[in-house]
Amino acid sequence: MSAAMAAVSPAADTLLNVERLTMRFGGLIAINDVSFVAKRRQITGIIGPNGAGKTTLFNCITGFYKPTVGRLTLHGDAGHTYLLEQMDGFRIGQKARVARTFQNIRLFTGMSVLENLMVAQHNKLMLASGYTVLGLFGWPSFRRAERDARDKAVHWLEKTRLIGVADQPAGSLPYGDQRRLEIARAMCTDPIMLCLDEPAAGLNPRESADLNSLLLSIRDEFGIGLLLIEHDMSVVMGISDHIVVLDYGRKIAEGTPLDIRNDPAVIRAYLGEDGQE
Amino acid sequence: MTAVPSTSAPLVIQAAKEAAWTILVVGLLSFLMVGYQTEVLQGQQMSFVNRFGDVIWAMVLIPIGRFLLVLARGGLLLPPAVLGGIATLYLFGAAVLGLAGSPLYGQLPLPYDQPMVNAIFGVGAVFILAAAIKGQRDRRRGAQTLEMREAAEARQARIARNMSSILGPILIVLAIVIPWTPWGDRAVVDSLVLVMTYVMLGWGLNIVVGLAGLLDLGYVAFYAVGAYTYAKLSIALGFTFWESLPIAGALAALFGVLLGFPVLRLRGDYLAIVTLGFGEIIRIVLINWQSFTGGPNGLGNITRIDFFGLPFERNPAPGTESFHTFFGLEFASTHRVFFLYYVIIVLALITNFVTIRLRKMPIGRAWEALREDETACRALGINPTNTKLTAFAIGAMFAGFAGSFFAARQGFVSPESFTFIESAVILAIVVLGGMGSQVGVALAALLLIGLPEVLRDLSLYRMLVFGGVMVLIMLWRPKGLLAYREPTLLLHGRRKRNKAGVQS
Amino acid sequence: MEWLFELFHQVNYELPKFVQFLIVGLTLGSIYGLIAIGYTMVYGIIGMINFAHGDIYMIGAFQAMIVLLICGTLGISWVPLQLLLMLVVAVALTAAYGWSVERIAYRPLRGTQRLAPLISAIGMSIFLQNYVQLVQGPRPKPVEPVISGGVTVLTRADGFVAQLGYLQIVIVLLTVALMAGFTLLITRTSLGRAQRACEQDMKMASLLGVNVDRTISLTFVMGAGLAAVAGMMVTLYWGNNDFHMGFNAGIKAFTAAVLGGIGSLPGAMLGGVLIGLIEAFWSGYFTAEYKDVAAFSILVLVLIFRPTGLLGRPEVEKV
Structure with missing residues (x-):
């Protein structure tokens, strides 16, 4: 345990520092004493068999669950640090600027694609509209902010090749488009960290390759850190800079994709050589 | 049409079963509640008036209606439409006569004394008529595929949108001018x-x-x-x-x-x-x-x-002015x-x-x-x-x-x-x-x-x-009279969007 | 030791009143609980608030009353037989109302938007009230007490008597028996199993061969039957039925169902008893006018601290 602690020393480009995170549901320990560091301009992959606690980890980071024990430190821009475990769910998106996508896509299905991206810029627009009061009277600064928001949405629509369906209800898009839209929506919040929960699930190989290049370009162009849960090994191994492996709520390995590929503990966890249930 | 006899035989049996079940249910529903009207006498005593005639009529009319409705939904047009149509005309016509106080009402053979009750049964007849027409239409179109249903929904949404954009201004104008039309009397306003x-x-x-x-x-x-x-x-x-x-x-x-x-x-x-x-x-x-x-x-x-x-x-x-004195008008309560x-x-x-x-x-x-x-x-x-x-x-x-x-x-x-x-x-x-x-x-x-x-x-x-x-x-209309949602902002404008919809 | 004696004296003095309120509260609570089960079962299975349920209870009360009157004209005066006839006939005929309401106003709306059945239910409630007003007249119907008398529980020096009426005993015992039978029905029979399956996942249940329509229909039939029992009890207890009586009782029972945790059968009963007790004690010690305010305020307080009610399963957020 103390070795794990020592390994976690915040460096200059540390984005998220997870320290001794534990999450209990009644008697079930979903995450058990997990520590790792995610860095800026890096894609940190999180893998592990089903039920390893990956999504629970995300829910702790994005404030949907309050961790039982542990500390989650986010090193924001300009030296601000946020203790995520102490923040309300929505403030993590608003203040700490951590964005996420969901394993089972959660779009605003009845609203148009463009509107989904406008909703993502809510806090900025809300401020520009003078908490609606100025906006009601068509204040110029609000109109400008609205136009900027639209431009940003258009930028992401082009990047995700959804520009042609911008006015259609989000729920009417095919599955792969919905996945990309969810990423575009998360990026419209101007995050410094993006958490992706199985973004390649249900995609065909071509779409999955597309996704890889999208994620890489997000990393390189915006300099943000990505946290990626994925089962599709071609995605994880192909684009991750660093991989954390969870099994039964514990971290069993950590390292570069090459290290992980050859790690006996990981192979055991996936293939179950020693006959664990 | 030639296919009707072969499919209508099981349909008739099914409808008869439904009707029999309806007789039972209507009987259960109305036996006490309608058959025994309680009345409070003086001294807080209670007695009742029996109205089994009303119960019997309900037990006859409603199952017939149910029978015809099942036929109509099964795609049979003529018998339900004709009978439903006749019943609609007769019951509503009689109800109108009755409500207007015509002496003729008393001479018509009608199930109920109250015109309104007859009219309510008339509504049931309208239902059958509508179901017959709809059943016929569905039958002609054949089995619905998912695409057809989606297309129908899209069409309905478009109709709702167009209706709203036309109806909205019309309603506003109507609302504004109605006091000045001949119908705009005090009670109406x-x-x-x-x-x-x-x-x-x-x-x-x-x-x-x-x-x-x-x-x-x-x-x-x-x-x-x-x-x-x-x-x-x-x-x-x-x-x-x-x-x-x-x-x-x-x-x-x-x-x-x-x-x-x-x-x-x-x-x-x-x-x-x-x-x-x-x-x-x-x-x-x-x-x-x-x-x-x-x-x-x-x-x-x-x-x-x-x-x-x-x-x-x-x-x-x-020493104070009132509306009519200020504007030099005759006083009127309509003001x-x-x-x-x-x-x-x-x-x-x-x-x-x-x-x-x-x-x-x-x-x-x-x-x-x-x-x-x-x-x-x-x-x-x-x-x-x-x-x-x-x-x-x-x-x-x-x-x-x-x-x-x-x-x-x-x-x-x-x-x-x-x-x-x-x-x-x-x-x-x-x-x-x-x-x-x-x-x-x-x-x-x-x-x-x-x-x-x-x-x-x-x-x-x-x-x-x-x-x-x-x-x-x-x-x-489970979704409401005019159910549709217009996006709050459009990127391509409406015309282009419709085209994009066709392409995709 | 002086103060202890004083306290004992005080308690001794207050006890009869307290016991009396307790008895009244339990009786009322049994009635609310029986109605609440109808709300909670329907909510559990199809997730709708059945606003017409209070009116089903009202119809149950009317039918029980009519049976009692018919017994009078037929010369049946043996009380147990009267009660049995009221119970059987009112339950059977009111169940038909429960079935019909679901069949006509809710079933065609299954799977449409969430609020459609709610509005349909409100419309049905208005319809049923006015239907009863039409066929039975608007005046309140007085019913003479069938079971009177009781046992004296406690007597106070100044002559105040805490009495446990025979009718109250019947009401509470009948409720307990029904609850026991009902719990068996839900936990042990295939119908109960089908019902719980539909609660969990209606589509999956139907794929596995559960007749969903029938299960839902039977849920309404059972809910209406229990409401009819409550209606019969109220007819015997207050003996003053009118077409509007379902509204207040319905809201109270719905509150009880939510308080206990909507979807939970023991919760409905617990909620009913709690609402009954709150009403009785609040009316007894404070003012009768504000008893409903007390009931609603306690509901709000409970929901703030336990958002899914007392015995409701806590909602685990799946993201």
């Missing part, structure tokens, strides 16, 4: 004032239910707050309507925030019961706080509405009614305008997003509690304005006007209209409030018909 009040309430509640997706069953409480605020301000402090209007709105909004703050965390139907409870609490307090609210008798002698300082009085106090009418139209249109603007604001989009998925909203950094509170407060504010208007119109307020049924009716207006559709809400208000006004003569049957119509509209 008076009823329309009531309708417009509910249109405004419907638009106000639409913000809460239609946009933000919060089920509020106690909306009438804010209406009451507005009404009593004006009543108290007018009686105790001598405020005029115009002075107290903003105060009433602000106070109602404050109540909205006070109620909303602790309970808006609750999900869906838990929120519904709490808002219902809040509505009841307000009503109970109004009844029991004698010294402040006047108790069950309410508050009277509220200053009636004036024309920006000029009262509508026949004999103004010496006030007409003025009230235009005031409520302006108030309602302001509500409408603000709602339409709000929808395109960040807050409006956040409301709709919350309705769709609260979890995703939180992940995007939207504060759910504050967003819901604003919806609640703004909705309450409009109810407060409407309540203040109500008090100014009536001249008195009492708790009786603010019962749960009012909340239910306003909610029904929103849902029947098609949630989120402004024109739909106006139509539903016209239907639900206008209909009982038209049926005022049928006193006993009025609310029966009202409840029945509510059920029937919901069955006919």
